Amino acid sequence: MNAEKIVLVADADQARRQALIDLLAADDYVVPVASDGEEALLKLEGGQIDLVIAEEDIPGMTGRELLWECVRRWPGLPFIMLTGSGTVRGAVAAIKDGATDYLTRPVDGQELLRGIARILAASGGRTWASSGNLLTEELWGGKSPSMQRLCKLIERVAPTEATILLLGESGTGKEKIAGLLHRLSQRSRGPLVIVDCGSTPSTLLESELFGHAKGSFTNAYKDKKGLVAEAHGGTLFLDEIGNISSEMQLRLLRFLQERKIRRVGDLAETAVNCRVIAATNADLAELVRSGEFREDLYYRLKVITIQVPPLRERKADIPVLAERFLQLFAEDGPLSRLDAEVAEAILDYPWPGNVRELRNMLEAAVILSSDGLIRLEDMQFEDSFDDTPLPGNLLSLAGSEKQVVLNALERSSWVVKDAADLLGVSRRTMHYKIKKFQIDTAKRSA
Template sequence: MSATSAVKLLVVDDDHNHREMLRALLEEWGYDLVTVDNGEEAVALCQESPFDLILMDVRMGGMSGIEATRAIKSYNPAIPVLIMTAYSDVANAVEALKAGAYDYLTKPLAFDALKLALKRSLDHANLRDEVRALRHELAANVDSRNVIGQSPAMRQVLGLVSAIAPSEATVLITGESGTGKEVIAKLIHANSNRGKGPYVAVNCAALSETLLESELFGHEKGAFTGAEKRREGRFLAANKGTIFLDEIGEIPLSMQVKLLRVIQERELQRVGGDQTLKVDVRILAATNKDLALEVEEGRFRQDLYYRLNVVSLQLPPLRERHEDIPLLAMHFMKIFAERNGKMVKGFTPAAMDRLVKHTWPGNVRELENAVERAVVLLVGEYISERELPPTIAEAEEESPRPSRLDFANMTLDEIERLAVQDTLEQVGGNKSEAARRLGINRKTLLAKLGDGK
């Protein structure tokens, strides 16, 4: 197979004989070819289908090649355009280049010059794409060294990431807010076969239903008030790469239906459009909600849940990673000390003791914010309790748990209920996870709690 067989060219020329000559020549060279005889049709085609390069005549009836080039470049500046002109004057050449053309050729075309110009423009486009991919890779360059932690819980997470990253499976990342779900999503992407492609993140909770649909799928010009031009959505932006749908549990039911179709068919329609567009993406999703419960209570579609939950990855809360707290605290301290131009040597023993004993309801994000505050307020070289947030520095000791003597005066039902409540606290209120750890089903757990919900 020719090296050019995957390259799709659009030839625009109102001279029938010249157009057919180019068709025969370029197909012989192995290019995939589409030909049209006017600028208007060329612009319309470029809006509907991707082309790797356009070979455009400069003078045509109706829209000129330079006008068509400007129109195409206005919404797709990346596509290379080679202008053909029978008038080899400098004015036409300069105007074509100002319109965004990569180069120009004079008629009659010299075949060697044409072949060289095609190669140069395609090589230039490929180099640009490689640079873009490298930028995406650097933006998402999160390897295991950036995931701080040596606890058994985090070693287990990293082992799962290593196993699932090379696959194409959809992954549902669960865990409390602040546990680092997007860090893990970037880690999966960076270690996948799509690592050189784009990584696109969308916070589904931050947008209204109308805006979310447009953000994900794009919209046509005039689709709604303010839609002054066509816009590609995040799914198309993530083509050949990874899209991360954060807070997936916040998507309204009506949007869930549309998202399900994209996941199943890998195709979408822009808002206000009827054209079906194919998209090649890997989907990672995250939520701090119990989606199984959301399904039970009718707030989340069961079929979408199963589509997203092909592989599940639950991140442990920071309170279950006490041995990681000093490592994380020192990591954040170095970052913020450098950012604020301060010489910080570490934490006092009392300050570190407070950090380790804190329950961290906000998880790693709360710890990061606490350390940043401490560095900003610090005057000396060591962070003490004085620089820590009051909720951490002045926290009282937790009430002691019931002793064995207390259990002697409790009924078995009371002891079981206490065990269930204790387990629920450990897993942040996740009833499905608590039931799994206790070795019972969810219905039994609810019964022991006296909760019929």
């Protein structure tokens, strides 16, 4: 069944390699092997590898370096890192670097096989080594014209050094896009440092970003490097940039102009070479007009602006995103499906929390649905969805919304489709209203 799938095993230890070959070959995988990182790369260059399993401690080029190379050259290629001495820190670092999974030996063979099957199913059966495309793999649901335009823009600007400003509502994927811009850049081997400017108290942000010298203020017990310096050689992602104080705006402006930092309590300046990406869901132009955000900083940040569209403006992407999230949440269990009503409802719903809300709602629905079929009652749509005023010049909107719905139903002899037409809303919306107001259509139409 897996005969077409090729899993490359990179490990210097002959016995461990053989154990993996036996395990995988018994499940019909084709298993080329490599005893070091360089050999693994040669195999990757020469063939159509679907997944890599690499020991962290291979000689020469280490497992970690092999991972970096794979992420750079074949973005999206599934990569499982095996280690004998796993730590949470190591696992977090490997996953951050782009590993699909990080497992500590001894590994349960059956669990590994299940994990591989899941990863390969989620990767859509494509052969990565021949033509990788990180964007379509990572940025799910890029069907809509606006997302296609966005992907083209990302591809064009990622390899440059330009400062980028990502604008868009909360949950549209700005942080995800910042990660992709980094991984597609020349700095992908360097660090990606994420600073949530919104949730860091303004009193702390300065020393968080620029570091401090020991003793420079109470509680500064030791030297601190600062996140800007940590980003040296890589990318600094400043999330929620609209929320920073005027002092911090000035500090950042200076850094962007001079590319040098001075730690709090220090006199010496240090040069930092990092690319800056900033994001906000605030209307920065408006904040500039109202004097709350410095105009000079705004222009420094928006060398290139990427506007990420809200989900409701790219409905074509919703079914694909939903399908991918359901695959993600299926884990080892069976794949949940949306019933026809939900499949329509997710297109009608305005998704105020964007992709994050879709993801969270489906995650909850997978848990709530008892038999793998997700129905309307499993979807926790916000009530405000039902509060959007109904258009309808034939009927008075002055009365309660329930009355409007009842009137429409009465006038249409309780045919929901006709009532929906009368109000100029979709049949789906009409069903929501009926459900919300607990109107018993069966009894009325009888």
